[in-house]
Amino acid sequence: MxxxxxxxxxxxxxLSDPSRLKIIDILSCGEKCACDxxxxxxxxxxxxxxxxxVLMECGIVECRKEGLWSYYSLNSSNCNKLILFLMNLVTDTDECICKDKAKCECK
Amino acid sequence: MxxxxxxxxxxxxxLSDPSRLKIIDILSCGEKCACDxxxxxxxxxxxxxxxxxVLMECGIVECRKEGLWSYYSLNSSNCNKLILFLMNLVTDTDECICKDKAKCECK
DNA sequence: ATTTTACATAGATAGTTATCTATATAAAGG
DNA sequence: CCTTTATATAGATAACTATCTATGTAAAAT
Known part of the structure; x- marks a missing residue:
């Protein structure tokens, strides 16, 4: 560093944009497609x-294509100490932001 | 958070500006006046x-006035988890950026 | 084949910001 | 007092960015 x-x-x-912080928060529940x-x-x-x-170009997020859908997820494995900490900080809670808990992997 | x-x-x-990251690095050696x-x-x-x-408005840095000089220092006590981590990340080394080690408090 | 659907790209625009020059302020020295 | 010195502020500008509308692309459905 x-x-x-x-x-x-x-x-x-x-990571300095409120919308992108929220996206990281949303993805902390697990993979989601863009429309979700x-x-x-x-x-x-x-x-x-x-x-x-922007998030993908920094290695924070990765994308998996399947048919028409693009599934995004946090790319922890590719993350350095900084990214990991910020991701954990933003998502450090038991409560999931996702409304549809059946569809997401909330802890 | x-x-x-x-x-x-x-x-x-x-913290998303290279110059400001460098300023934090410089101040990790201890208090310095603006001209330094x-x-x-x-x-x-x-x-x-x-x-x-910008750094002061976020509580990352504080200022002490003395005569004509403004002495700046990292304000760890006022920092939350995020700021503390980022400051440590930027300054996490034994080597000090300061050339004049006699004047700074390098570890 | 044509339409629909999910997403990306192009181009425009308004707001933000990092930088500059010029100037103000205020303390210290002569 | 006047000058020097350290720093802040004002205002301008060029670059960047978050957003939009319009359009392209490519897979799936009809």
């Missing part, structure tokens, strides 16, 4: 697409 | 003043 200011600033910047994530927000589908791209 | 997306995004955003901090950068004095203001 030390002295690698530019690269780390880029990762931190990806979108229901938690007021913005449009292209805007979500933009946020997912 | 949970669900407080806006406030936390603001703190994370304050400025020597580590190529930008102008008003730009540093701007960055210090």
């Amino acid at each position: 030390k002295r690698n200011y530019d690269e780390n600033a880029k990762i931190i910047k990806a 994530i979108l229901q938690y927000f007021d913005f449009t589908q292209p805007t979500l697409s933009h946020h997912m791209k | 949970k669900r407080n997306y806006d406030e936390n995004a603001k703190i994370i955003k304050a 901090i400025l020597q580590y950068f190529d930008f102008t004095q008003p730009t540093l003043s701007h960055h210090m203001k």
Whole structure:
């Protein structure tokens, strides 16, 4: 981490948006497709697409394509100490943000 | 922390700039006045003043005035879990960035 | 084949921000 | 007093970004 200011600033910047923090929170329940994530927000589908791209470019989120659907999930395995901590911080609770608990893997 | 997306995004955003990460690194050696901090950068004095203001508004840094000088230091006591972690992450090394080790409190 | 559906991309725009120059402030020295 | 010095503030600007509408793409359904 030390002295690698530019690269780390880029990762931190990806997490410096309230909508993206909320996306991480949502994905902490497990994999979700884009249209499911979108229901938690007021913005449009292209805007979500933009946020997912930012999160993926930093390795925070990964995507699995299946037919028409794109399933997104937190990519802990690819995460460094910083990302892991921030993800845990945002999602550190027993209560899941997801309304449909049957569909998600809430603890 | 949970669900407080806006406030936390603001703190994370304050840390999402490479110059401000470097300032935190510099201050990890201990209190320094603005003109000393400025020597580590190529930008102008008003730009540093701007960055210090951003860091202070989030409680990451505090300022002590003495005569003409403004002495800045990391404000760990006022920090939440997030800020503390990020500060430790940036400064987690034995090697100090400061050239003049006689003047700073490097471990 | 045509339509529908899920998502991405292109391009525009308004708001934010990192930087600059110029100037203000205020303390210290001569 | 006047000058010097350290820092802050004001205002401008260029770059970046979060958002939108419009459109492209590609898989599935009819």
